[in-house]
Amino acid sequence: MNNSILNQVSLNPEQQEAVLHTEGPLLILAGAGSGKTRVLTHRAAYLIEQGVNPWNILAITFTNKAAGEMRERVNQIVGMGSESVWVSTFHSTCVRILRRFIDRLGFDTSFSIYDTDDQKSVMKEVCKKLEIDTKVIKERSLLAAISHAKDELISPAEMELDAGADYYKQRTSAVYKEYQAQLRRNNALDFDDLIMKTVELFQNCPEVLDNYQERFRYIMVDEYQDTNTAQFRLVSLLASKYRNLCVVGDDDQSIYKFRGANIGNILNFEKVFPDTKVIKLEQNYRSTGNILNAANDVIHNNAGRRDKRLWTENEDGAPVHFRQFQNGYEEAEYIIGNIRSHVEKGEAQYRDHAILYRTNAQSRMFEEKLVHANIPYKLIGGVNFYARKEIKDLLAYLKTIENGQDELAVRRIINVPKRGIGATTLSRVGDYAAAEGISFYDALLNAEQIPGIGRGSAKVLPFTVLIQTLRARQEHGSVSELLEAVIEETGYVKELELEDTEEARARIENIDELISKVRDYDDNAEEPSLSGFLEEVALVADIDNLDEESNHVVLMTLHSAKGLEFPYVYMAGMEEGLFPSYMSIMADNPREEIEEERRLCYVGITRAKKELTLTAAKQRMIRGEIQYNKVSRFVREIPEECLDIKTETPGQRSKEEWESRREKRREAFLEARRNLRAKPFETSPVTVTKADHLDYGVGDRVRHLRFGEGTVLEITEGRKDYEVKVEFDTAGVKKLFASFAKLKKC
DNA sequence: GGTTGGAAACTTTTT
DNA sequence: GTTTCCAACC
Numbered sequence A: 001m002n003n004s005i006l007n008q009v010s011l012n013p014e015q016q017e018a019v020l021h022t023e024g025p026l027l028i029l030a031g032a033g034s035g036k037t038r039v040l041t042h043r044a045a046y047l048i049e050q051g052v053n054p055w056n057i058l059a060i061t062f063t064n065k066a067a068g069e070m071r072e073r074v075n076q077i078v079g080m081g082s083e084s085v086w087v088s089t090f091h092s093t094c095v096r097i098l099r100r101f102i103d104r105l106g107f108d109t110s111f112s113i114y115d116t117d118d119q120k121s122v123m124k125e126v127c128k129k130l131e132i133d134t135k136v137i138k139e140r141s142l143l144a145a146i147s148h149a150k151d152e153l154i155s156p157a158e159m160e161l162d163a164g165a166d167y168y169k170q171r172t173s174a175v176y177k178e179y180q181a182q183l184r185r186n187n188a189l190d191f192d193d194l195i196m197k198t199v200e201l202f203q204n205c206p207e208v209l210d211n212y213q214e215r216f217r218y219i220m221v222d223e224y225q226d227t228n229t230a231q232f233r234l235v236s237l238l239a240s241k242y243r244n245l246c247v248v249g250d251d252d253q254s255i256y257k258f259r260g261a262n263i264g265n266i267l268n269f270e271k272v273f274p275d276t277k278v279i280k281l282e283q284n285y286r287s288t289g290n291i292l293n294a295a296n297d298v299i300h301n302n303a304g305r306r307d308k309r310l311w312t313e314n315e316d317g318a319p320v321h322f323r324q325f326q327n328g329y330e331e332a333e334y335i336i337g338n339i340r341s342h343v344e345k346g347e348a349q350y351r352d353h354a355i356l357y358r359t360n361a362q363s364r365m366f367e368e369k370l371v372h373a374n375i376p377y378k379l380i381g382g383v384n385f386y387a388r389k390e391i392k393d394l395l396a397y398l399k400t401i402e403n404g405q406d407e408l409a410v411r412r413i414i415n416v417p418k419r420g421i422g423a424t425t426l427s428r429v430g431d432y433a434a435a436e437g438i439s440f441y442d443a444l445l446n447a448e449q450i451p452g453i454g455r456g457s458a459k460v461l462p463f464t465v466l467i468q469t470l471r472a473r474q475e476h477g478s479v480s481e482l483l484e485a486v487i488e489e490t491g492y493v494k495e496l497e498l499e500d501t502e503e504a505r506a507r508i509e510n511i512d513e514l515i516s517k518v519r520d521y522d523d524n525a526e527e528p529s530l531s532g533f534l535e536e537v538a539l540v541a542d543i544d545n546l547d548e549e550s551n552h553v554v555l556m557t558l559h560s561a562k563g564l565e566f567p568y569v570y571m572a573g574m575e576e577g578l579f580p581s582y583m584s585i586m587a588d589n590p591r592e593e594i595e596e597e598r599r600l601c602y603v604g605i606t607r608a609k610k611e612l613t614l615t616a617a618k619q620r621m622i623r624g625e626i627q628y629n630k631v632s633r634f635v636r637e638i639p640e641e642c643l644d645i646k647t648e649t650p651g652q653r654s655k656e657e658w659e660s661r662r663e664k665r666r667e668a669f670l671e672a673r674r675n676l677r678a679k680p681f682e683t684s685p686v687t688v689t690k691a692d693h694l695d696y697g698v699g700d701r702v703r704h705l706r707f708g709e710g711t712v713l714e715i716t717e718g719r720k721d722y723e724v725k726v727e728f729d730t731a732g733v734k735k736l737f738a739s740f741a742k743l744k745k746c
Numbered sequence B: 001g002g003t004t005g006g007a008a009a010c011t012t013t014t015t
Numbered sequence C: 001g002t003t004t005c006c007a008a009c010c
Helices: A013-020 A036-049 A064-078 A090-105 A118-131 A139-149 A155-164 A168-186 A190-203 A207-216 A229-239 A289-299 A330-345 A360-372 A389-402 A405-414 A424-437 A440-445 A456-474 A479-492 A492-499 A500-526 A530-539 A582-586 A592-604 A655-678
Strands: A024-031 A057-061 A086-089 A112-114 A188-191 A219-221 A243-250 A279-282 A321-328 A353-357 A377-379 A553-557 A566-571 A608-622 A625-628 A642-647 A701-704 A708-719 A724-726 A733-735
Touching: A013 A036, A013 A279, A024 A036, A024 A440, A036 A057, A036 A064, A036 A219, A036 A243, A057 A064, A057 A090, A086 A090, A090 A190, A090 A207, A090 A229, A090 A530, A112 A190, A112 A530, A118 A139, A118 A168, A118 A188, A118 A405, A139 A168, A139 A190, A139 A229, A155 A168, A168 A188, A168 A377, A188 A190, A190 A207, A190 A229, A207 A229, A219 A229, A219 A405, A229 A243, A289 A321, A289 A592, A289 A608, A321 A330, A330 A353, A330 A360, A330 A566, A330 A608, A353 A360, A360 A377, A360 A553, A389 A405, A389 A479, A389 A492, A389 A500, A389 A530, A405 A440, A424 A440, A424 A456, A440 A456, A456 A479, A479 A492, A479 A500, A479 A530, A492 A500, A500 A530, A530 A701, A566 A592, A582 A592, A701 A724
Parallel strands: A024 A243, A024 A279, A057 A086, A057 A219, A112 A188, A219 A243, A321 A608, A321 A642, A353 A553, A353 A566, A377 A553, A566 A608
Antiparallel strands: A608 A625, A701 A708, A708 A724, A724 A733
C-alpha cells in the first residue's frame, strides 16, 4: 500500500478508517466542516485502487453543484477511468434510469418533467374537473399533500384506503388520483414522481433492478440526513444485493423536513442495516474556535439528536458579532459598509462574503444597497431563470416537439405568438380529444373534422404545420439549431423587437442567454439531445450556477447555503418571528419546528470560516406593514464569552431626508432588477468574458475537462467569444466556445 | 378574442 | 410592497 492514495494525502484517523471501510454498510456522521467531501472522494479513489471498476461506483448528491464538485475532485485524484464513476443527483439519476425503462410503466420514454408552475396548472384543471372550490381548498395545499404522499411512497389507492370516512382526506385522494391521471395523459412526471416511479419500476421489474444492482455495487450517498422515505427505499433497493452502502450525513444539519426529509433515515440506519460500521467525524477544519463554540451551544438546545460536539485546532479568532439596528435599512447599510471596508483595506475580496437570511423577500434591501454602492453581487434563489415567461414559452415549443402528448406545453404556445385561437376553439378541441380518446395535439391535427370549430380550424393549421416542420428538422441537427429555428419561424424575438420597451429588451436578452445556454449544452454534453437538454433545464437549481471564481458578494437563504463556506458570513434578520419563523412558533408542534429552525441556524453559523456577524432590526417592514420584533432566541443561546454585542443608535434624519432616500432606493432597486433580468447569471460586469487572446493556436494540443486531449483545427473570432474547433482523440470533432470550454494547452 | 385596471393574496425554506 | 388574478371593457 506504499504508493496508495492514502499515503499521498493527510487524513485523520477517523477519515482514514472511513476510506478503508469499503465492504458492507457504513454510516459516517460528519459534522459541519469535518471534511466529508474529502472522505467521499478519497473513498472512491481508494475503491478504484483496490481494483473496483469505476463503472460500479455510484455517488449521489442533492444538487448538481455538489455533484459537479465531487466529479471534479474525483477526476483530480483518480485520473484515468474516473469519468465512468456515476456522480449525480437523486433526480438526474432517476431520470436517466426512467428514460431507458419507463415504458414498462406505461409511459413513453420522451416524458416531460413538470416544474412547480406546471404542477399548479395541472392542479387547476383537476380542481375544475372535480368541482373543487379553490378558495376553500387551495391548490397549493393539495399539491403539498400529494407531494408529501409521494415522498412517503403512498399511492392514490393507498391514500383512499387510509382516508376512511374522513371527507377531506377522501377528497384529497380523489384529487391525487385525477392529478396522476392528468400527468399520465400528458406523458409527464413531476419532481416527486421521478423518485417514486423509479422505485415502482424497481419493484415491478426485478430484471431492471438486478441490472442496476449489478451496475452499482458500491453506493455512496451525501447529505443523507435530507433523504426522504422514497429516496431511502430507492437506495436500499439498489444496495440490497451487494450491501456496500456508505451514507454520509449530519442529523444536526437536517433542514428539509418540510420537503419530506425523514430524519429517521439517519437516526435508525443501524437498525435497518444491523452490521453497520459507524464512524464519527468531529474535528472541524473550517471555522475558528469562537464560531464553533457558538454553533455547538446553539445546537445543544435541541433534544432529538445524536450527541456530539465539534472541536477544532484552529485559533479562537474574533468573537461572533451581534448588531441590532433601528430598521432593516440600517441593517443592510451596516453589512454593506462592513464588506466594503474589508475590501478597501485589502483584507478580503467580495467573494469572501455571504449574506444569509431566512426568507427570499429579505434580499431586496441588500440588493438596493449593493447596487447603490456599486458592489458586484450574485443573488441565489428567487425567480428561476427557466421560470420566466419568455423562456417557458420557448421551452414549451421544444417540449411540444419532443413530447406531443404534453398538452400543457401545447396549450401554452398554441396562441403564442397570437394566432387568433381562443378559449372556444380550445375547449372544442379538448372535447373532441376526450371523445375520440386521442391526445390534444392529435386532435389539432384533425382540426377540420371537429364539429363546431368553424373558422378555428383554418387558424390551427399553420400551428400544426409549424410543429411538424420543426419536428422534421429535429431529426438531424443540434438543439441550438432547433431553438434558433423556433425563434425564427415563430417570430418571437421579432415581435418583442417591435414592442420596443425596456421590458421587451430584457426579455430578448434573456432569450439570448437561453441560446448561449443551449450552445453550451450542445458543445459540452456527452451526447447532446433535445430530451437531454430539457431534462437539464428541468433539474437545475439556482445554486448550481454559483461560481466560486467570479468575484462577487453572495446573497442567499440559509437553506441554499448548506454545503458552502465563506470567510465572512452575515446572518441578517435574527429576530423572533422571522428566524425562528412565525410559522414555526405558531405551529401545532412548535418544539419540533423550532428545532428545525435551530438546525438551520446551526447550518448558517457553521458556514463561517473567519468571522460571523449576526444582525437584527427593531422594526421591520413586512408585507407593507411595520413589525416590531424581539431579538431571536438563537442569539441568546450563544455563550456570552464569545459574543460581542452592540446596539446601534438610530441615525438622526429628518422626514424629508427619509422621503428622498426612499425614492433613491426605489430607483436603485428597479435598476438592479433590470440588470438582473438582463444578466440572470451574473449581475456584475459581463456574462461571457471573451479572452483578449487565447494561449493556444491552430495545430496546438489542448485538454478539455471531459473530452480529454485533442488538436485545434480552427479558431474563429466571434462577436462575444472565440469559437474553437477541436479534434479530440476519443470524442471526435467538436465546436466549442473558448470561455465555456476552458481549454488548456498541453 | 384581447386589453386593462383594480382587488386579492401573499411569504418559509426547494430538488 | 409586489405579484397574480379576474371582471369589465374594447
